Amino acid sequence: MKNIDIQLLERNLDSAEAEAFVTNENCGGIVTFVGTVRKFTKGKEVQRLEFEAYEPMAIKEMTKIANQILEKYPAFRIAIHHRVGILPLKGIAVVISVACPHRKDAFAACQFAIDTLKETVPIWKKEIFTDGEVWVAAHP
Amino acid sequence: MKNIDIQLLERNLDSAEAEAFVTNENCGGIVTFVGTVRKFTKGKEVQRLEFEAYEPMAIKEMTKIANQILEKYPAFRIAIHHRVGILPLKGIAVVISVACPHRKDAFAACQFAIDTLKETVPIWKKEIFTDGEVWVAAHP
Amino acid sequence: MNIKIVAFGIATDILKARELEINIKDGATVEDVKHYLKATYPPFEKLASLSLAVGEEYRADDYIITKNQEVVIIPPVAGG
Amino acid sequence: MNIKIVAFGIATDILKARELEINIKDGATVEDVKHYLKATYPPFEKLASLSLAVGEEYRADDYIITKNQEVVIIPPVAGG
Secondary structure: OOOEEEEEEOOOOOHHHHHHHHOOOOOOEEEEEEEEOOOEEOOEEEEEEEEEEOHHHHHHHHHHHHHHHHHHOOOOEEEEEEEOEEEEOOOEEEEEEEEEOOHHHHHHHHHHHHHHHHHHOOEEEEEEEOOEEEEOOOOO | OOOEEEEEEOOOOOHHHHHHHHOOOOOOEEEEEEEEOOOEEOOEEEEEEEEEEOHHHHHHHHHHHHHHHHHHOOOOEEEEEEEOEEEEOOOEEEEEEEEEOOHHHHHHHHHHHHHHHHHHOOEEEEEEEOOEEEEOOOOO | OEEEEEEOOHHHHHHOOOEEEEEOOOOOEHHHHHHHHHHHOHHHHHOOOOEEEEOOEEOOOOOEOOOOOEEEEEOOOOOO | OEEEEEEOOHHHHHHOOOEEEEEOOOOOEHHHHHHHHHHHOHHHHHOOOOEEEEOOEEOOOOOEOOOOOEEEEEOOOOOO
């Protein structure tokens, strides 16, 4: 049985797919993180986002995170789905779903996964405003 | 705009409904907890669950939790859906979804909500085995 | 005075009823009703906890119950 | 020796190209390539961080690059 589901997708993400993958009869707690596009960054209105990924390495780094989760936590299954390409307002950028026998572990594991993803996975996000664009987090 | 969605339902729960309710353009992080029926409790195989609720008070206590979340955390919206009646294996007992501008708050708020629900909301769960049944947590 | 007792979960099994009426002294408190229940139905002693609700709210031991109020037995909850 | 540089995110804007070839001394390390990039394209100095990957793995400053290897510039990531 495959316990890890990693995907980079150029279509709308659906958290139900990640949850369906991780659901299993040994686990009582599933925690899912959904990251969406916010309308305002520092007071400026975002028109849309563009995600660019170094795809093979992004898949590799997300797989590392998933393996770490299965090692560090009593987790049974994990799904990490990340969007690439153009994303409109309120669109889903990332879905991470983790199933554990007990809920406390599922919360800790899911939070570790998204925190680590934001540090290590080679994906870049450009915010497009009415009057310009910016690569998020590029500058201090 | 209504920011709280509390429901007791005698049909299958769908986490997508809770997530759709909480999604809003001011929030970048949505954390959802899904509690499912585990196959084994203390080595015994569960056939099904039965949930009984003191409905008006259960709604009142879940609403209190939701209001606490909106006061204690920078949360914008919360949905709490709980199942009543007979639930098969792998069925969903509860869905809690919280949307916050930032993910850390969404994790903390969602965890607080399910921890508090399990302490205060007048809902009882009976596990039915092949050879008997037991009210969960009734005895020390 | 007479008060109505409503049971849920394991309390229904212990009382062998969803509802019953009991006669208790005027001005009885939540604590008095708990004593009555434990004395009359010993399995209540063995529960992990026992709370009473009146008017859809948990009530402290010193809460005074008035005639014709409905008292709801809340055995250990197990939602989620 | 010649090495191929591949850029992503803001690095593409700084290089004004997705890919380019540079000539650098034999046995150059990741640190040497970072120095080269910062000296040749000053905007790299202003980034919050600058990492290089070889063979789809982050490489430490003392990693030695060999001829014809592809070096990928990883500016600050912002997934999620």
